[in-house]
Amino acid sequence: MKVSLAVQVFSTSVAEALKFVSTSLKMPQFNKCSATVEFITLINDLFDICNSKNCLGKGLKGALKESNKKVWEPFLKNAPTYLLQLKDAKTGKLLYQTRRRTPILGFICLIKSLQGLFQDLVFSSKINYLTAYKMSQDHLEMFFSKVRLRGGWNNNPTPIQFKSAYKQLLVKNDIRANDNANVRPQKGDISSLACLSAVVPEVDESLFHNVTLKRLFDFDMDFEEDEQIQQETDTHIIYSDYKNNIVVYISGFVVRRASKKNKCQQCIASLESDATAIKKTLYF
Numbered sequence: 282m283k284v285s286l287a288v289q290v291f292s293t294s295v296a297e298a299l300k301f302v303s304t305s306l307k308m309p310q311f312n313k314c315s316a317t318v319e320f321i322t323l324i325n326d327l328f329d330i331c332n333s334k335n336c337l338g339k340g341l342k343g344a345l346k347e348s349n350k351k352v353w354e355p356f357l358k359n360a361p362t363y364l365l366q367l368k369d370a371k372t373g374k375l376l377y378q379t380r381r382r383t384p385i386l387g388f389i390c391l392i393k394s395l396q397g398l399f400q401d402l403v404f405s406s407k408i409n410y411l412t413a414y415k416m417s418q419d420h421l422e423m424f425f426s427k428v429r430l431r432g433g434w435n436n437n438p439t440p441i442q443f444k445s446a447y448k449q450l451l452v453k454n455d456i457r458a459n460d461n462a463n464v465r466p467q468k469g470d471i472s473s474l475a476c477l478s479a480v481v482p483e484v485d486e487s488l489f490h491n492v493t494l495k496r497l498f499d500f501d502m503d504f505e506e507d508e509q510i511q512q513e514t515d516t517h518i519i520y521s522d523y524k525n526n527i528v529v530y531i532s533g534f535v536v537r538r539a540s541k542k543n544k545c546q547q548c549i550a551s552l553e554s555d556a557t558a559i560k561k562t563l564y565f
Contacts, residue, residue, distance in 0.1 A: 291324040293322065295321055296318045300314075303315070326356060326360075327360065330345075332413070334412045336409070344412045346403060347404075360392055361392055364388055365377055424450070431450070
């Protein structure tokens with residue numbers, strides 16, 4: 282199963298997109314998607330807690346500790362109740378009572394385990410905080426992926442083949458997951474088995490400054506030195522409300538980031554526009 286592809290569906294961006302087309306654009310095919318948005322948001326929050334790996338993280342992405350207990354504790358208490366109430370749309374039977382009960386029961390076991398570990402380790406002052414990602418199965422999945430890769434993607438290596446692959450991975454190379462593996466690494470490698478033997482070459486960016494247009498785009502035609510390439514643009518293109526909202530949203534993000542780093546008032550003023558100049562049909 283491609284876990285990395287499945288998680289992309291259960292994300293905040295997908296939930297926000299569904300709410301946007303339902304409430305703002307009022308598209309009829311998304312009128313009754315509120316339940317789907319709620320489900321996607323809950324699964325996304327569960328994954329955020331499972332991937333918590335930094336004590337400085339905010340919200341549910343932060344490590345489990347006493348100071349942010351009021352943020353994650355109510356969520357972990359309510360999530361099992363919500364999962365147990367999910368029903369099959371065709372039969373009306375509760376999902377945890379059907380053959381598709383595995384993910385439901387798996388999430389509930391995960392929640393109970395995190396609550397128990399926090400009670401045993403953090404509440405008893407054995408450790409200061411709990412990061413769930415350190416206990417994730419992703420590290421083992423990435424390691425097995427590299428073992429299979431060493432054997433030509435052999436799913437059933439012999440003990441001798443496994444011993445050879447394990448030596449090579451431990452001594453000669455960092456453990457780096459392949460893009461086609463079941464999961465993708467959060468930080469590029471597995472810290473417990475990473476070594477300094479794999480040197481990443483540095484690329485001199487100055488080598489790319491004088492790349493000719495012909496070589497860059499592999500054109501068969503030659504351009505004269507004084508020849509200018511002009512691009513015809515239509516200034517009267519009419520976009521839909523959906524595209525206009527996307528443009529305004531992305532532009533606003535760029536302006537906010539640029540305004541934080543640039544202290545020149547004239548530069549900031551040139552980026553911003555009068556609020557009355559924006560069409561009323563735009564929602565961001």
